[in-house]
Amino acid sequence: MTIDVQFRAQRGAFSLDVGLKLPARGVTALFGHSGSGKTTMLRAMAGLEHCAGSMLFGDEIWQDHAQGVFLTAEKRPIGYVFQEASLFGHLSVQDNLEFGFRRTPVSKRRVDMLETVEWLGLGDLLQRSPVNLSGGERQRVAIARALLTSPELLLMDEPLSALDGAAKAAIMPYLERLHAELSIPVVYVTHAVEEVSRLADHIVQLEAGRVVAEGPALSILSDLHRPAMAGEEPGAVIEASIREHDDAHHLSELVLPGGQVVLAPRLAADAGSPVRIRIPAREVSISLRVPEGTSILNILPGRILDHEEGDPGRVLVQLELEGKKGKSTRLLSRISRYSWDRLGLREGMVVQAQIKSMGLAHEG
Amino acid sequence: MDWQPVWLTLKLAGLTTALLLLVGTPIAWWLARTTCRFKHAVSAIVALPIVLPPTVIGFYLLVFLGPHGPGGAITQWLGLGTLPFTFAGLVIASAVYSLPFVVQPIHNAFESVGKRPLEVAATLGAGPWDRFFSVAVPLARPGFISAMVLGFAHTVGEFGVVLMIGGNIPGETRVLSVAIYDHVETLEYGKAHILSACMLGFAFLVLLGLYLANGRIAGREGRA
Numbered sequence: 001m002t003i004d005v006q007f008r009a010q011r012g013a014f015s016l017d018v019g020l021k022l023p024a025r026g027v028t029a030l031f032g033h034s035g036s037g038k039t040t041m042l043r044a045m046a047g048l049e050h051c052a053g054s055m056l057f058g059d060e061i062w063q064d065h066a067q068g069v070f071l072t073a074e075k076r077p078i079g080y081v082f083q084e085a086s087l088f089g090h091l092s093v094q095d096n097l098e099f100g101f102r103r104t105p106v107s108k109r110r111v112d113m114l115e116t117v118e119w120l121g122l123g124d125l126l127q128r129s130p131v132n133l134s135g136g137e138r139q140r141v142a143i144a145r146a147l148l149t150s151p152e153l154l155l156m157d158e159p160l161s162a163l164d165g166a167a168k169a170a171i172m173p174y175l176e177r178l179h180a181e182l183s184i185p186v187v188y189v190t191h192a193v194e195e196v197s198r199l200a201d202h203i204v205q206l207e208a209g210r211v212v213a214e215g216p217a218l219s220i221l222s223d224l225h226r227p228a229m230a231g232e233e234p235g236a237v238i239e240a241s242i243r244e245h246d247d248a249h250h251l252s253e254l255v256l257p258g259g260q261v262v263l264a265p266r267l268a269a270d271a272g273s274p275v276r277i278r279i280p281a282r283e284v285s286i287s288l289r290v291p292e293g294t295s296i297l298n299i300l301p302g303r304i305l306d307h308e309e310g311d312p313g314r315v316l317v318q319l320e321l322e323g324k325k326g327k328s329t330r331l332l333s334r335i336s337r338y339s340w341d342r343l344g345l346r347e348g349m350v351v352q353a354q355i356k357s358m359g360l361a362h363e364g
Numbered sequence: 365m366d367w368q369p370v371w372l373t374l375k376l377a378g379l380t381t382a383l384l385l386l387v388g389t390p391i392a393w394w395l396a397r398t399t400c401r402f403k404h405a406v407s408a409i410v411a412l413p414i415v416l417p418p419t420v421i422g423f424y425l426l427v428f429l430g431p432h433g434p435g436g437a438i439t440q441w442l443g444l445g446t447l448p449f450t451f452a453g454l455v456i457a458s459a460v461y462s463l464p465f466v467v468q469p470i471h472n473a474f475e476s477v478g479k480r481p482l483e484v485a486a487t488l489g490a491g492p493w494d495r496f497f498s499v500a501v502p503l504a505r506p507g508f509i510s511a512m513v514l515g516f517a518h519t520v521g522e523f524g525v526v527l528m529i530g531g532n533i534p535g536e537t538r539v540l541s542v543a544i545y546d547h548v549e550t551l552e553y554g555k556a557h558i559l560s561a562c563m564l565g566f567a568f569l570v571l572l573g574l575y576l577a578n579g580r581i582a583g584r585e586g587r588a
Contacts, residue, residue: 048483073486080487086480090502099498100488149488 001025001058003153003185007044009051016040016051016209024058026201027179027186029217037209038189042155045187046080047073057153077108079146081156085138087130093141094126100149110150120144120174136167140174154178154186160195173268175199197221197237197278221278222318222330234316235280236332244271258323262298262355281316284333285354288343298355302331304347307340315340319353331355368535369543369559376451376539377519380458381466384515385508387459388466393496395467396474411464418461422528425457429529454530454537458519466515473507474500509577517570520563 001024009016016037022028030038043049047062050070055063062071073080079100087096101113117123120140130138139159146154159175160168172195178186179199190196196203196217203220205213213220222236240254243261250266254277269275290299302319310316315337321329331353345351395407413421429435429447436446447453477500485495501508523541530537532546540559547556 046487048486073483074489074491078487080484082480082484084480086484088481088484088499088503090505099485099490103489103494145488 002056003045003058003187004054004056005041005045006055007041007051007053009040009044009049011040014040014209016044018206018209018211020204020211020214022185022187022204023202024185025183027188027199028202028204029196029200030187030189030204030206031191031196031200032206033191035208036206038191038206039157040209041206042157042187042189045153046078046155047071047076048080077150077152079149079151079154081139081142081146081154081159083158084162085130085135085142087133087138087141087145089129089131091130092126093122093128093130093133096130096141097122097126097145097148100145104149108150111147113148116144116147119177134167135163136170139163139167139171143174143178152184154182154184156186156188158189158191160192161190172198194278197235198276222332233280233282234332234334235278235283236330237276237278238329239274239276241274242267242269242271256321256323256329257327258321258325258329259327260300260321260323260329262300279331279355281332281334283356284319284331286317286319286333286335286339286343286345287352287354290352291354294354296354296356300353300355301350302353304345304349304351305330306347307345309337313337317345319351321353366543366555369538369540370562372451372535372538373520373540376454376458377516379455380462380519381512381515383455383459384462384466385512388463388511388515389470392467392470392474393500395471410467413461414464418522418524419528421461422457422525425453425460425525425529429453429456448529449531449533449537451536454526454539457525457529458522461522461525462515462518465518466511469507469510469514470504471507473504473510477503506578510574513570513574517567520566 003022003024004020005022006019007016014035014037018037018041030041032038040049040051044051044053045055047070052065053063054061054065057076061067061069062076063069087093088099091099097113097117101109117126120143122137122141122144125133125137125141130141133141139162143159160171163171175195176198179201188195188199200217203213203215203217204211205220218237218239222238238256240256240262243253243255245252245266246263247266251263252265252267254262254264254267254275256262264277267275300321302321304317305320306318308316313336315335317333317335317340319331319333321331323329333353339345343351391406391410395403395410425435426448427433429439431440431446439445439447444452447456481499481503482495485499490498521541523545526537526539526542527545530539530542532538532542538546540563544556544559544563547553547559
C-alpha cells in the first residue's frame with residue numbers, strides 16, 4: 001500500500017509541484033528549508049489546504065481534481081500535530097484529549113485513552129488548564145490528542161521546533177517510541193537533520209516546491225553525493241543494536257548490521273534495543289595499517305567505495321565495512337586532500353577506519 | 365413611583381439584545397472570515413448608527429416602516445399592520461440602532477480566535493457547525509459578554525430613535541428616557557430626578573461590571 005500524492009499550487013511567487021508515492025508504513029520525513037513547501041504539502045495532505053491535484057491513501061480517494069473529489073480535513077482519518085501545540089484554551093487537558101476521541105465513532109476507536117495518557121505521562125496534568133503547562137507538556141498533550149482520534153495517518157508539522165533544547169531532548173524519546181510502536185504511517189515535516197537521522201525511515205527532500213531527493217533514510221543520509229542535507233556536516237546514519245553496557249567506563253557496546261562491535265558513550269536505552277547512530281564524517285579518519293598505542297577505541301577495516309572532492313583541500317570518502325552474511329555498513333570520512341595523495345588512496349583499497357568514540361554520540 | 369417605564373425599558377433592551385445576538389453573530393462571523401471585496405462596505409454600513417444622529421435613523425425607519433414604505437407594505441401584507449408607534453416597531457428600531465455595539469465586539473473576538481483552533485478542530489473530526497459552537501463561540505466568550513452588555517445598555521439609553529418611531533404611548537412605547545423627558549416638560553423635577561438617578565447608577569454599574577469582567581479575563585490569560 002502506498003500514499004500517492006500529486007499536488008500543484010501557486011501562492012504568489014511560490015509554486016509547489018510534487019508527485020510522490022510514499023510508503024504507507026514507518027516515518028517519512030519531509031525535509032527542507034523554510035519556504036521549501038513542506039508545510040504546504042503536509043497541509044494539503046490533511047485537507048487543510050486545497051491544492052490542485054490528487055491524493056490516494058491506499059485505494060481510498062481523498063482528493064481528485066479531475067473527479068471533483070475533495071475530502072475536508074474532518075472527513076480524513078488523520079491525526080495532525082501542529083508546530084505550536086494549539087491546545088484549546090477554554091478546555092482542560094482532559095477535555096482537549098476527549099475532543100477528538102468523542103468525535104471518533106466507537107467502532108473505529110483503536111487507541112485507548114488510559115494507555116495513551118500513561119504512555120505520554122499526562123496523568124498528573126489532566127485537570128490542569130493548557131495555559132499552565134510548559135511547552136513540552138503542551139506538545140505531549142497535542143500528540144496524545146491527535147493519536148486519540150485513532151488516525152490511519154499521522155501528520156506532524158515540526159512538532160519540536162517551538163521547544164527549547166531541554167524540552168526537545170525530553171520529548172524525543174516519545175517520538176522514537178512512536179516510530180517503534182505505531183503501526184500507522186507518519187509524515188513528519190522538519191528542517192533539522194538530527195530529527196531526520198533519529199526518526200526517519202524514508203526521506204523526501206524539498207527545495208523551492210520541488211522534490212530534489214527521495215528514498216530510504218539510511219541510504220539518503222549516507223549518500224556521498226548528497227552533501228545536500230544542506231549546509232550540515234555530512235555523516236553516516238547506521239542502525240545498530242546495544243549488546244551491553246559497561247558502566248565502569250561509561251560505555252555501551254553496539255553491534256553494527258555486519259556484526260562488528262563498536263564502543264559508544266553510555267546510551268540510555270536498555271541492552272538489546274535497537275539504536276540509530278550518526279557518525280559525522282569529520283569523526284572518521286583513515287590509516288593504512290592498524291595503528292598501535294592509540295587512544296582511539298574503534299578501528300575497523302573497510303574498503304574505499306567512492307570519493308568526492310568537495311571543499312578545497314578536503315576529500316569526502318565513502319567506506320564499506322564488510323560484515324557477516326553480506327551485510328555491510330557504509331561510513332563517510334572526511335580527510336585532507338594532502339592525506340589522500342600521501343597515502344596513495346584510491347577506490348577498492350582496504351584501509352582502517354578510525355572512529356573516535358565520541359563520534360558515535362546519539363545526537364551526531 | 366411609576367414602574368411601568370422601567371419594566372418596559374428592560375423588556376425592550378432584553379428582547380433587542382436577544383434579537384441582535386441572533387442577527388449580529390452571523391454578520392460578525394462573516395466579517396471575520398470572509399475575503400469578499402464587499403467586506404469593508406458591509407463593515408461601514410454596520411457602523412453607520414454610531415455616527416448618524418438618532419433622528420436620522422428614526423426618520424428613515426419611520427418612512428420605511430410606515431404605511432407607504434416598503435417595510436410597511438410587507439408588514440401589512442403579512443397582516444401585522446404598520447409597526448411605527450408599536451412595541452414591535454420599537455424593538456426593530458432599537459436593533460438597528462444598537463447593531464454596531466453587538467457586531468463589533470463579537471467580530472473582534474472571532475478575529476482574535478484566528479484560524480488555527482478551527483483547523484485543529486477540523487483535524488480532530490469536527491465539522492463546520494460543530495467547530496463554530498464548540499470552539500469559536502467559547503473562545504470568543506469575552507466578545508459575547510461585551511456585546512450583550514453594550515447592546516443592552518445602549519438600548520436602555522436610547523432616546524431620539526424612540527421618540528421618532530415610538531412616540532410616547534404609556535405601556536407600549538413610553539420607555540425611561542422618554543418618561544424623564546416628559547417629566548421635565550411638565551416640570552415634575554422630583555420624578556425626573558428619581559428616574560435619572562436610577563439611570564446614572566445603572567449605567568455606572570454596567571460599565572463597572574464590564575471592566576471588571578474584562579480585567580479578570582485579561583488577568584487569567586496574562587498568566588499563560
